[in-house]
Amino acid sequence: xxxVSLEFKGLKQGLYAVYKGPTNxxxxxxxxxxxxxxxxSFFEGAYLAGVYGIELDDIEEDILAETLQNRxxxxxxxxLSSKESPSRPETNGDRVTKFVYSTLRSxxxxxxxxxxxxxxxxxxxxxxEAGGSIVVMGALRGSARAGVPDNHDASVxxxxxxxxxxxxxxxxxxxxDEKTYSSEPEMAYIEQGRMYVRxxxxxx
Amino acid sequence: xxxxxxxTSGKGGVGKTTATANIGTALAVNGKKVVLVDAxxxxxxxxxxxxxxxxxxxxxxxxxxxxCRLRQALIKDKRYPDLFLLPAAQTKDxxxxxxxxxxxxxxxxxxxxxxxxxxxxxxxxxxxxxxxAGADRAIVVTTPEISAVRDADRIIGLLEASELGSPxxxxxxxxxxxxxxxxxxxxxxxxxxxxIDLLGVVPDDESxxxxxxRGEPAVGDNRSLAGKAFNNIALRILxxxxxxxxxxxxxGFLVKLLKLIxxx
Numbered sequence: 001x002x003x004v005s006l007e008f009k010g011l012k013q014g015l016y017a018v019y020k021g022p023t024n025x026x027x028x029x030x031x032x033x034x035x036x037x038x039x040x041s042f043f044e045g046a047y048l049a050g051v052y053g054i055e056l057d058d059i060e061e062d063i064l065a066e067t068l069q070n071r072x073x074x075x076x077x078x079x080l081s082s083k084e085s086p087s088r089p090e091t092n093g094d095r096v097t098k099f100v101y102s103t104l105r106s107x108x109x110x111x112x113x114x115x116x117x118x119x120x121x122x123x124x125x126x127x128x129e130a131g132g133s134i135v136v137m138g139a140l141r142g143s144a145r146a147g148v149p150d151n152h153d154a155s156v157x158x159x160x161x162x163x164x165x166x167x168x169x170x171x172x173x174x175x176x177d178e179k180t181y182s183s184e185p186e187m188a189y190i191e192q193g194r195m196y197v198r199x200x201x202x203x204x
Numbered sequence: 205x206x207x208x209x210x211x212t213s214g215k216g217g218v219g220k221t222t223a224t225a226n227i228g229t230a231l232a233v234n235g236k237k238v239v240l241v242d243a244x245x246x247x248x249x250x251x252x253x254x255x256x257x258x259x260x261x262x263x264x265x266x267x268x269x270x271x272c273r274l275r276q277a278l279i280k281d282k283r284y285p286d287l288f289l290l291p292a293a294q295t296k297d298x299x300x301x302x303x304x305x306x307x308x309x310x311x312x313x314x315x316x317x318x319x320x321x322x323x324x325x326x327x328x329x330x331x332x333x334x335x336x337a338g339a340d341r342a343i344v345v346t347t348p349e350i351s352a353v354r355d356a357d358r359i360i361g362l363l364e365a366s367e368l369g370s371p372x373x374x375x376x377x378x379x380x381x382x383x384x385x386x387x388x389x390x391x392x393x394x395x396x397x398x399x400i401d402l403l404g405v406v407p408d409d410e411s412x413x414x415x416x417x418r419g420e421p422a423v424g425d426n427r428s429l430a431g432k433a434f435n436n437i438a439l440r441i442l443x444x445x446x447x448x449x450x451x452x453x454x455x456g457f458l459v460k461l462l463k464l465i466x467x468x
Contacts, residue, residue, distance in 0.1 A: 103399060105361030106354055106361060121397075123397060124354055124397075125357065
């Protein structure tokens with residue numbers, strides 16, 4: 001069975017529904033309604049500007065517009081844009097951030113779909129996972145995975161960047177044993193499919 | 205009202221039992237009424253280290269099951285008037301008692317004793333949960349090895365989750381000669397990772413092996429450097445400010461003489 005997922009991205013033009021799943025209208029509408037139901041009245045008054053992952057014809061757009069307007073109070077832009085990708089839908093700025101106000105010790109784990117900021121250390125044996133970026137205001141000695149599942153715009157920064165293993169998106173690296181400790185905070189990021197580490201002040 | 209202190213580590217073999225026996229004895233020497241509770245049910249050996257094995261009649265499981273009265277199970281150490289031991293059962297396992305029962309037991313012991321020291325088993329399972337259930341404070345023992353420090357970190361996390369915050373650290377079996385050569389983690393590195401207060405540093409000492417085999421805590425031996433370190437830990441628990449031991453190894457007569465001459 002194909003996995004069905006639907007996420008909203010908020011951009012300047014309005015909401016964008018990013019859909020992954022079988023490309024028939026019923027499945028899409030089902031996923032959309034399920035998402036809206038679970039959000040309560042959160043999206044009331046919103047404006048849907050585009051849909052990605054499925055092409056809708058005029059009749060389907062009519063049904064969609066009516067359903068959204070009547071049941072959820074959401075207006076849609078006609079015609080819905082679907083071709084061009086919204087300007088960087090995965091940028092970290094759009095994500096919500098979770099703050100962890102303590103050191104993560106061995107065996108402790110934090111996982112969040114947005115960004116994660118740890119105000120403390122991440123010790124060896126602890127794990128941090130984020131859909132966006134990870135910032136550790138201390139030593140990162142455990143393992144970190146940013147940009148889950150495949151966001152290459154994500155980064156991992158720490159005052160002392162010394163993880164056992166680091167992953168951004170699907171790119172994983174083992175930390176080189178011989179890497180000397182930097183006295184400056186460092187950031188790991190992806191550029192053209194490769195991971196780089198630089199002092200945070202140097203990046204671009 | 206006394207205080208219940210659990211001595212724990214996560215990893216096995218780092219010296220929890222030795223630390224319990226010696227800190228407890230040192231507290232008793234300093235005039236406190238102390239009971240040592242062996243929570244390592246099924247693998248007891250605090251009684252062996254204390255040299256009290258042959259006097260066990262009842263054990264901690266008998267007490268919580270109501271087979272005997274608490275007083276009957278407590279073994280009085282004849283060498284130290286205020287030191288008692290509550291031994292673990294050897295023929296049962298960790299599930300023989302529950303955290304609630306341990307908590308109740310600690311409450312009762314607290315009424316009578318100034319200090320209740322609990323020797324925690326290795327691991328993070330039932331035995332650990334039992335041992336920390338009634339504790340007011342925790343002492344985490346580690347050795348200067350990466351694996352022991354990792355486990356200590358895990359244990360501190362679990363203690364914090366059980367609201368046994370700010371445990372104190374004892375670093376056991378330090379060899380200052382190896383630390384100086386950079387072959388062993390130094391205490392600062394460990395404090396840096398674990399981020400808890402240091403309670404004491406105990407040197408690696410052959411006299412511990414001898415005293416353990418004889419069943420006589422090393423704090424009773426004036427020549428034992430480790431014994432001295434444990435005694436200092438007990439004093440710090442009592443609120444005294446004691447400077448950390450100078451763990452310099454004895455360099456021998458000739459080296460000392462040379463140093464003396466070169467100073468002139």
